[in-house]
Amino acid sequence: MEPEKERTGRTPKKGRKRRRVPNKLVGASEVMRDRWDLEERQQPEAKKACLSTILLSDTREITHGQLCELLKYAVLGKSSVPKPSWCQLFHQNHLNNVVVVILQGMSQLHFYRFYLEFGLLRKAFRHKFCLPPPSSDFLADIIGLQKKQIIGDLPKGMEGSLPSSSSEVSINLQNDPIVKKYGSKKVSLTRCLLTKEEMKTYHFPLQGFPDCENFVPIKCCGSITNNSPLFGLDCEMCLTSKGRELTRISLVAEGGCCVMDELVKPDNKIVDYLTSFSGITKKILNPVTTKLKDVQRQLKALLPPNAVLVGHSLDLDLRALKIAELNLEALASHQELEAAGLEPRNTAEVVQQLNTSVLECLDSVGQKLLFLTREADATELSSSKNCQTIKCLSNKEVLEQARVEVPLFTFSIVQFSLEPFPPNLSEEMSKRMKIKWMEMSTVYAGPFSKNCNLRALNRLFESFGPVLSVTLTLESHQPHLCIQYEVLEGAQLAIESLDGSLVEGTCIKVQRPVTELTLDCDILVNELEQDSENRGTIYLSGVSETFKEHLLQQSSLFLGLEALILPKDLKNGKQKNYCFLRFKTFGSAHRALGILTGKNWKLKGRHALTPRHLHSWLRGLPPESRPPGLRVIPPRSEQEAVQMLNLDHPKIAAWRWGRKIGKLYHSLCSGTLCLILLPGTESTHGSLSGLGLMGIKDEEESNILN
Known part of the structure; x- marks a missing residue:
């Protein structure tokens, strides 16, 4: 047997004639509508698997069905199943393995609440996206597993308990977008x-x-x-x-x-x-x-x-x-x-392909799925004949087994089950997360003279980014302004540009409010800038309606440009006066920032701080407002939450779990497509959306180095 076939379980494909990548920038208001192949101009020269998620939608929320699309395509390639509708996977035949790590009991809120503790997850994975709140069977949904597919795998002697007619078998296709629109029967x-x-x-x-x-x-x-x-x-x-x-x-x-x-x-x-x-x-x-x-x-x-x-x-x-x-x-x-x-x-053929599960895809290439989980959390997947299930007594044993077994399988799912936050604690965390981001995006500036030109000052602070509110405060001896920005980058740019400078003849100080929630703000801002998703992205303020055309005309100046993200006002649909440019590497982004903030372009900007999916998620959190300076006392429920996450304090436990996932990630071979999925949580206080992190090991590490 050839070496590659021994390692991956797949016969190496012969070289094929190189075809152009289809232009498919899709999305809504934030991604430029004409989709002029920005993300494909830097198609990799080397034949190695790599990812692009420029196609993500406005909300950057990826459904469980769309995840299944990607996993099936990663197994079979475009010759057998449709390409995923939300991302691009180049050179799929050069993938060595696929590993899905599921952190049950975790949500997007938990990740950003303990952002500093999840060091590897935020630095190693460039592609992050929102997930909807969890369904009744998250695992079955992401691999496309239907009840019908389990029937043939039941133990002998149980067949009599099955429905006598195939029409009685429940197949849950109601959430599939094509079935929703066309139904499951052949249409005209x-x-x-x-x-x-x-x-x-x-x-x-x-x-x-x-x-x-x-x-x-x-x-x-x-x-x-x-x-x-x-x-x-x-x-x-x-x-x-x-x-x-x-x-x-x-x-x-x-x-x-x-x-x-x-x-x-x-x-x-x-x-x-x-x-x-x-x-x-x-x-x-x-x-x-x-x-x-x-x-x-x-x-x-x-x-x-x-x-x-x-x-x-x-x-x-x-x-x-x-x-x-x-x-x-x-x-x-x-x-x-x-x-x-x-x-x-034929729509019926498309529906049939979409209903193929990952298990069936693996079976068609003579492979099995490895499923590692705690014995108490075993699911219907464990009964499938095409699944090698290893049941463990603890999360620690799951991790130990994963590091040994995962390299031996083409496709693996590693599931950890973490104790969820108490419902009242999750609700309180959600409120405080919103307040924290609001305070981080707010600056105080002053002192100013009593006869200062407020209109001119408004224009000055608006030049750094969209402003939600400007308030004149007279609590101090001399007037100060409180400016709340729409994006964190605007507030940070105002601090970096104006703190200690002369404005209207007065040396002013520009700073954030100091509260319990902003004490570690400088550290957090620095780490956000180092986030792998942000390292290749720059923020620009002061862009006009014609900025896109100017950029196209001088595109030769900006090598490595993948996408131009132009946010629009949700109410009137007009383009806002700021944008994000995403580049393949940090070096390309840094060079472009120097050009665009030079005297010829007359723009202001810096490296991005906010992962794109986070904008829509923060907008979706319950609106909270409070007078600046009001103390936020941690609820007693958090002080007592020492039994959460492996019977440990939340921060310490989050740090430990980050290290555990890091050990597993470093044990993976090169060319492994790795997905870390936080499915989200449900409680009587409401649903918490999930979070996905995705990358191919070699590609992600080379991006970090660049």
């Missing part, structure tokens, strides 16, 4: 068409929209039926002085016949051919005379009136073509469908 083509409202939601070009004035309308006046012809559309683009422009269009008929394959000469000066993704070079495009208007004319002639287009990122392709209002096929709109013929066109 006409049901799978995007509605006008869906096209608006996903920003397809529609006639009459403000950004589509110069688009060519192509009305489909024919009646769409289940027999309407399907056409697979794909476009290649380059970067010009005016943004993205078309360089190639391919149109494939339903039978596989290519009916159009044209190179296109852009109207404006090309600044980047994006050759690594499109294959287009200056030499190839020089003799081309075909223009965009010629392509538009050909499309009008080729497409029958009842044509239906199939593809992925059709919104981007149609915008590059500058054509509006076509019938669009949207099977499994959030799934990554390849060009026509490469992925199933």
